[in-house]
Amino acid sequence: MKLSDLKKGQSAEIISFEKDDLKLKFYEMGCLPGEKITLELIAPMGDPIAINIGGYLLSLRKKDAKNIKVKIY
Amino acid sequence: MSHRKSIQNVYLVGNPNCGKSTLFNIVTGLHQKTSNLPGTTIEIRKSKISNKNGKTIRLFDLPGIYSINPASKDEQIACEPLLNPEHAEHPDHIIVVIDSSNLKRNLLLFTQIADLGFSVSLVLNMTDIASKKGIVIDIERLERELGIKVIQTSARSNLNLDQLKKLIFEDGFKSHFNCYESPSLKEFFTESTIDLTKYNDYQALQIVYKNSDIVGGKAHQIIFEEQRAMEVMVRYKAISGLLARCVTQSNIRKQVSKKIDKVVTHPVFGYLIFLCIIFIIFQSVFTLAAYPMDLIEQAFNWAGHSISSRMSHGLLESLVVNGILAGMSGVIVFIPQIVILFMFLAILEDSGYMSRVSFILDKIMRKFGMNGRSVLPLISGAACAIPAIMSARTIENKRDRLITIMVTPFISCSARLPVYILLISIIPIHSKIFGIFNHQGFLLMAMYLLGVITSLLAGIVLSRFIKNTDTTGFFMELPTYQLPRLKNIGITCFTKAKSFVWEAGKIIFLVSIVLWYLTSFGPSEKFKEIEENVAYELRTNKISAEDANLSLALQKQEHSYAGYFGKTIEPLIKPLGFDWRIGISLITSFIAREVFVGSMATIYGAGQDDFVNIRKKMQAEINPVTHKPTFSIAVCLSLLVFYALAMQCASTIAVVFKETKSWKWPTLQFLLMSVTAWVASWVVFNIFT
Numbered sequence: 004m005k006l007s008d009l010k011k012g013q014s015a016e017i018i019s020f021e022k023d024d025l026k027l028k029f030y031e032m033g034c035l036p037g038e039k040i041t042l043e044l045i046a047p048m049g050d051p052i053a054i055n056i057g058g059y060l061l062s063l064r065k066k067d068a069k070n071i072k073v074k075i076y
Numbered sequence: 077m078s079h080r081k082s083i084q085n086v087y088l089v090g091n092p093n094c095g096k097s098t099l100f101n102i103v104t105g106l107h108q109k110t111s112n113l114p115g116t117t118i119e120i121r122k123s124k125i126s127n128k129n130g131k132t133i134r135l136f137d138l139p140g141i142y143s144i145n146p147a148s149k150d151e152q153i154a155c156e157p158l159l160n161p162e163h164a165e166h167p168d169h170i171i172v173v174i175d176s177s178n179l180k181r182n183l184l185l186f187t188q189i190a191d192l193g194f195s196v197s198l199v200l201n202m203t204d205i206a207s208k209k210g211i212v213i214d215i216e217r218l219e220r221e222l223g224i225k226v227i228q229t230s231a232r233s234n235l236n237l238d239q240l241k242k243l244i245f246e247d248g249f250k251s252h253f254n255c256y257e258s259p260s261l262k263e264f265f266t267e268s269t270i271d272l273t274k275y276n277d278y279q280a281l282q283i284v285y286k287n288s289d290i291v292g293g294k295a296h297q298i299i300f301e302e303q304r305a306m307e308v309m310v311r312y313k314a315i316s317g318l319l320a321r322c323v324t325q326s327n328i329r330k331q332v333s334k335k336i337d338k339v340v341t342h343p344v345f346g347y348l349i350f351l352c353i354i355f356i357i358f359q360s361v362f363t364l365a366a367y368p369m370d371l372i373e374q375a376f377n378w379a380g381h382s383i384s385s386r387m388s389h390g391l392l393e394s395l396v397v398n399g400i401l402a403g404m405s406g407v408i409v410f411i412p413q414i415v416i417l418f419m420f421l422a423i424l425e426d427s428g429y430m431s432r433v434s435f436i437l438d439k440i441m442r443k444f445g446m447n448g449r450s451v452l453p454l455i456s457g458a459a460c461a462i463p464a465i466m467s468a469r470t471i472e473n474k475r476d477r478l479i480t481i482m483v484t485p486f487i488s489c490s491a492r493l494p495v496y497i498l499l500i501s502i503i504p505i506h507s508k509i510f511g512i513f514n515h516q517g518f519l520l521m522a523m524y525l526l527g528v529i530t531s532l533l534a535g536i537v538l539s540r541f542i543k544n545t546d547t548t549g550f551f552m553e554l555p556t557y558q559l560p561r562l563k564n565i566g567i568t569c570f571t572k573a574k575s576f577v578w579e580a581g582k583i584i585f586l587v588s589i590v591l592w593y594l595t596s597f598g599p600s601e602k603f604k605e606i607e608e609n610v611a612y613e614l615r616t617n618k619i620s621a622e623d624a625n626l627s628l629a630l631q632k633q634e635h636s637y638a639g640y641f642g643k644t645i646e647p648l649i650k651p652l653g654f655d656w657r658i659g660i661s662l663i664t665s666f667i668a669r670e671v672f673v674g675s676m677a678t679i680y681g682a683g684q685d686d687f688v689n690i691r692k693k694m695q696a697e698i699n700p701v702t703h704k705p706t707f708s709i710a711v712c713l714s715l716l717v718f719y720a721l722a723m724q725c726a727s728t729i730a731v732v733f734k735e736t737k738s739w740k741w742p743t744l745q746f747l748l749m750s751v752t753a754w755v756a757s758w759v760v761f762n763i764f765t
Binding site: 023045053060 | 184
């Protein structure tokens with residue numbers, strides 16, 4: 004399952020990244036494999052989305068969220 | 077630590093939204109040298125401060141960064157003094173400021189800076205939010221594990237600010253916290269162009285990263301990326317261990333923030349709230365600023381008159397009154413609007429709302445070749461394009477930033493407002509729109525809409541031609557909501573207004589003097605002839621002294637260099653319904669568009685900025701060829717559209733050059749805007765003729 008497929012309010016664990024392009028940036032923002040995330044907000048037009056990671060809200064685009072494989076708890 | 081320098085360089089470094097700039101404002105007050113760059117903290121701010129014992133240091137405020145791997149232009153500027161050991165203002169002591177409610181991510185940057193070998197101290201800021209979240213930090217243990225000084229502060233509840241003021245004058249320590257074993261590369265570069273002997277392993281690694289093109293091509297870049305990602309992972313692991321030992325916390329977001337977010341990102345209320353806020357801001361900018369602006373104009377008029385009456389009439393008096401004073405008032409008159417606009421934007425930014433605006437508008441802005449972060453520059457453009465274009469620096473994506481810079485001047489800035497008001501007031505329309513609305517208010521609103529729509533359309537067109545090569549995603553932190561601090565906002569407004577006066581002021585001032593020269597001088601033979609003719613008419617009592625002065629001024633204007641330019645461009649602007657006299661005004665508008673009003677005053681011989689008088693004379697003006705009023709509906713509308721869309725601002729051109737570091741973009745922008753304005757005016761003129 005991908006991060007972009009989560010529904011609002013769902014929590015999941017980050018498994019891995021599909022593309023390497025943005026991996027470094029994701030890591031720096033605290034999105035590491037094994038971390039727990041919750042999808043908190045979806046912008047009115049369905050994109051971008053905002054996830055709670057380590058206690059803060061990070062907004063990212065769906066296109067980039069597709070690169071993250073997650074597992075629902 | 078170097079003891080050769082008498083004054084130490086102390087840096088405040090931290091993630092965006094960690095409250096670092098507020099701390100800097102508290103410590104330094106108005107004693108700041110900035111940053112010609114509005115936006116948030118976009119360029120390095122510095123301040124020389126002394127304590128009671130007479131020790132003086134230089135305190136720097138870096139833009140917020142997440143790590144030392146620069147992603148945007150902002151971060152590049154920020155990292156330069158950290159990554160370049162030869163930097164002239166190399167830090168002697170780095171104070172890393174951390175958002176205590178988000179320790180893990182904030183500590184990443186700290187560990188990197190510690191590994192670069194700097195003397196560091198740690199400030200755990202925003203403790204009020206952290207304690208509301210149930211985060212408890214064992215400071216003594218943290219100090220022991222890191223081997224450095226750690227203090228807890230809160231700018232909002234004034235906690236331990238005296239400790240911070242003391243800390244910046246003390247020496248930092250090198251941290252012994254070990255979380256990343258940097259590969260030792262030095263021995264591989266002994267024969268290379270890069271000399272690494274002076275640096276520690278981690279510094280050396282950064283220099284190798286930075287010079288990936290020297291070290292060898294794309295393959296290395298990919299390996300470097302991978303290595304950096306590994307590094308971040310290793311660091312996080314060590315940080316997690318550290319936090320497990322020193323902190324008890326629960327990762328619950330503040331409930332209040334959650335509730336606010338539910339409303340402001342709501343599909344209906346979200347946009348409604350945004351529109352209401354924009355409406356309130358514009359209302360305030362225009363109504364509140366009107367009084368101080370009037371006062372400033374009166375003050376300059378008074379200064380002009382009193383200088384004129386004390387000095388002998390002549391070149392020097394003309395230079396002072398029409399060149400220097402006019403140029404200065406052109407800058408200063410906009411300060412009230414800019415301060416009020418920046419005050420609102422600072423409140424929106426400080427409270428955390430601005431990032432939500434970017435969040436709900438990102439998808440819409442993408443259709444126009446921009447992104448959510450472009451909203452702030454576009455709104456600022458309604459006051460003045462110059463600070464707006466500068467604030468586009470926060471946009472990470474290169475193409476989106478470029479398009480934002482290119483289209484921002486289409487937004488009607490406050491310099492256009494006096495022109496709109498004058499033209500709309502002389503337009504000969506007597507009926508009401510739909511029988512109810514006054515055409516004046518309707519037209520004014522239409523002018524603003526025209527600017528917004530054109531800027532968005534230009535965005536679509538430009539995004540076809542400028543390819544997006546940037547792969548950086550759109551990541552944005554949505555910070556926890558906070559009540560803005562009044563003092564902080566006051567200091568922000570003051571520094572921004574100051575930098576506007578300096579940066580834009582210099583350009584506007586120079587251009588005014590050049591234009592003064594062009595309008596007051598012409599070929600000397602022709603000028604002599606005019607003077608002799610008028611003197612003759614005066615001697616033979618054909619005209620009164622007052623008329624003689626007026627006639628002299630008018631004839632001189634016609635035959636000045638600006639007048640010749642006006643006549644030269646007449647064929648070009650004739651299809652739009654403009655004659656050479658309007659041509660002169662179009663040229664003089666390059667100082668600042670509102671100069672149009674002044675030029676009209678001179679051309680029609682009305683008193684300087686005497687609105688009623690200019691209006692009457694313009695309305696009475698008859699075209700000598702058609703024998704109809706010069707300012708017909710068609711001409712007024714055509715002129716309005718031209719002013720809305722044309723690039724008539726020398727300062728904007730200069731700023732675009734500075735921001736894009738090439739003449740290509742300002743030239744293209746000038747052509748794009750001029751052609752758009754010409755075509756639109758031509759269409760409007762022909763529809764209404």
